[in-house]
Amino acid sequence: MTTRTSRRAGGRQARQALRAAPLAKETRPVRAGLEGGAYKPLTQAGMERIHQAALDALEQIGLADAPQSGIEIMTRAGAILGDDGRLRFPRALVEDMLAKAAKNITLHGRDPQHDMNLSGTRVHYGTAGAAVHMVDVDGREYRDSTVQDLHDAARIADQLDNIHFLQRPMVCRDIPDNRDMDLNSIYACVAGTTKHIGTSFTEPDFVDDGIELLHMMAGGEDKWRARPFVSNSNCFVVPPMKFATESCEVMEKVIAAGMPVLLLSAGMSTATAPPTLAGTIVQAVAECLAGVVYVNAIKPGHPAIFGTWPFVVDLRSGAMSGGSGEQALLAAGCSQMHQFYGLPGGAASGFSDAKLPDMQAGWEQMCSNVMAGLSGLNMVYEAAGMHASLLGFCHESLILGDDIIGQALRCVRGIEVTEDAVDLDLMRSVCLGGPGHYLGEDQTLSLMQTEYVYPTLGDRTSPKEWAEVGKPDLVQAAKTRKETILAETSRAHLDPIVDQAIRARFNIHLPR
Template structure:
């Protein structure tokens, strides 16, 4: 009586082992850069109306608080400085700068296998944010985030197939000097992953030091400019419709230093942006169009990401609602506007209002990640690990998010319809003299890896089997995987002579 069970268990174990083996890129069912664009919450007429309204806002309202350098740059290009100090942008100027904008951006990784092609509807998922807390899954408490936490997040992200880039997800609160925090954040990320990295500068005075560090890491300024593997995440506006003076000054230096920029407009719908979804998209679009003028007036064709990041607000309490359906619609609608202009774009999706990696986090993260992917969003920021409405980050949730994003990417890939997938020959063979089922057929076995995404941590056992293997817990599995990753030497670590030179030039806080 035990023999059938043994055979079934052995076959299942063999299948699990096969699924655990790394797959070549041509076999993998999902990968970075899958084409989205299937989901379109906005009609063509809707997009045209948003575009025209954004142009009206730029012409009639404009933006305040540009630095003097920015005023000089943009007025020389054709912007108009009003008596009220606001810069206004004629339609013709915006159209001219859109024509000059880089529409075929590739963000390099330190390792070329991680390069991100942002053309068309290619979708990439990654981290982002400026969380100030870490989630301790053992105590269910929040504590201040540290530089080591940031470095560990980079090392974990480097090992996750479905996390395609690392934008700094948390602030190193244990470094009180802002210059040292900025420089150590670059170091911690770059020694943790060879994927593309996004960083911020807290003061324009620190940009040149940051560029010097990156030139050293790249092997010289020319090598850096050829493959800038770090981009500047720049909140160049303070919604509604104001430039962030110091951030703009930092952006100008980053552009001249060869660093790609993310033009980030992060209004709060109902607070610093209109409460309607369409209105929030209009304002974010207008602000980012002003950024396109700014960037291309400095350096035509400089790589810039159209970063419309409007966030939702719970109007009952004033709390952020990043895990809501409204947030998912905001980001999907923004992705359509990116395609309307033919520009590489990014928005936020995948963050949760839940404080822990629980069921609420799961439904919130999946909803917006799937919708963002289906909309063809090039850069899906905050896609994993982010909790408490962007206040907390969780390493274990980052690991579990890799599984979740894998399923989202399978939705993005969609349904292929051709002679082979329509499967008439299979149906004929099985039904006419065949076994009457498709289990174990050559056709089924040959496509089981190509067509299906198998979760690493998600559990598909029966209740009986689940009990027999001691009822494994998702978070416990993630803790084990985290320990495995962090027990290994980082593949992104610097050569000893480079590390020594960096430590001699900068005050690096991470231990050797």
């Protein structure tokens, strides 16, 4: 009996020591770039039919409203301008540009440890969107989002292990000038995180200033071009099947500046996209294939993400239904099409229709995040923090989303069946004369941190223990962690001399 007590005590101390010690990145149970692909809602025949239908759409329907510069670029490559002003794309042209397109790309962080390799079925989760409101969890209210809110979101994301990148999740509504808003969005994000950042430009004329700002942050144009740590989220099409003229002009300029591009097609099924899920994917694929032609006609092999982002409408009200099972299916189906072409891809998944971080938000975010990850989606955008069908962003929900994504990533990782994993020696030892449990065994202790994921805030105590510690509330726990993070100096702050030069050149709204 004495021996068994000692084993339990020793095991408990060993487990505590293991939990306290930080794990190397490669030994963590979940991490950026785990390979998914186990979930396949589309059959091979289904993908082939979608591909052929998308090619037919490009050849027969084409896209309208390309800027004159884009018309010249794409017709030189082989697109055909019709009398109706629509550009049509022969199959051979699309196939030629697919052959030239970048298949494996790296999105850089300011800190190289946050670099993301987008290839195959490697999965990464992050934020995105253009929410116009912030969720106040205390008052259960919505208010306009500000540049400080954006900066705080970047600082929080920087310290969450399962948030792998930060695409600007909200609009700085306290900055009425669009040029200033674009530049301050870049500044607020870069000064808040060293992870890869995605942002957008309102007008083509604002790009040059944005690139100048990034050169200053990077330490020069050469360093920026070597490791561009910000990408352009570009809604280059207005579904159905029209180019967004000014966004296309932005895209041409950022490509020349060496900035990676997210080719974003965001049709809404039954509204600006066909009513069937398969038809919605066809249109999104066709539009993004047009983007592949456009990008590679400008610069073959330029880093571009195949951004099929179709959404779902609740036909009872006409409102977006981002937390639906159909939304999760669309993201997973689009992921398969990215793999069909061998292109790095991204889609929206993990956001909620719920107005607050409640049970509805939890089931909606978990469902689509798991399905997107299992499908092998390279970039899972909107994965945490987004509410009210993209209208509201919540810092506390971003923190809680880190736990959700941790569990989703564990599902993505799957079960490794190795020789050691199914060896019976340990089972024999425990069952035939041993203690009758595995708690103190060496294998248990060695796998405790590498095989299992533990939520940071999720509560796994018994009801008795929960009551003894004051019945803690999950959202309040997230708020406390938010306040702790924001009480510290940003780990991504810019060099004071560089920051002073930036503030002398641009109208930066964030206080020092």
